[in-house]
Amino acid sequence: MRSDSLDNLLKLKQWQKEELEMEISRLQCIIDEEESRLKAMETELSSCFEAFREQQAKEVLDSGDLKTFHSYFSRMNTRMGQQREAIMQKIAELEKTQKLLIEAYKEKMLVENLKGKLCVREAKENNRREQKELDFIFTTRTKR
Numbered sequence: 001m002r003s004d005s006l007d008n009l010l011k012l013k014q015w016q017k018e019e020l021e022m023e024i025s026r027l028q029c030i031i032d033e034e035e036s037r038l039k040a041m042e043t044e045l046s047s048c049f050e051a052f053r054e055q056q057a058k059e060v061l062d063s064g065d066l067k068t069f070h071s072y073f074s075r076m077n078t079r080m081g082q083q084r085e086a087i088m089q090k091i092a093e094l095e096k097t098q099k100l101l102i103e104a105y106k107e108k109m110l111v112e113n114l115k116g117k118l119c120v121r122e123a124k125e126n127n128r129r130e131q132k133e134l135d136f137i138f139t140t141r142t143k144r
Helices: 003-058 063-143
Strands: none
Touching: 003 063
């Protein structure tokens, strides 16, 4: 096997590594967006909860208002739970992709090491071949 034949394999490993890096970047952006949505929901819920407390302190709430607030808080709690679950799924996907990236790095390093060893072996073989030729030339000249 020649070291030149490993160039295509090395390019393939490099492309895989770059593709996984881009995927990790994309997933991190998605996670950041999802987390900012969750923060916005938490802020909205907090401000509505403060409004509820203020209204409750000012006056006695009738059952309709209480039911409305309860429905809103329940719905927001459900949505926030779903948002947290979506974030956790994306984080799990990110971790899986990071493991794949580590494997891609290892494979690329393995191919690079193999290529380096083959280059050294080829250089030794070329040196031996050249030495044999020089020895042959030297012996044929000394015989004359």
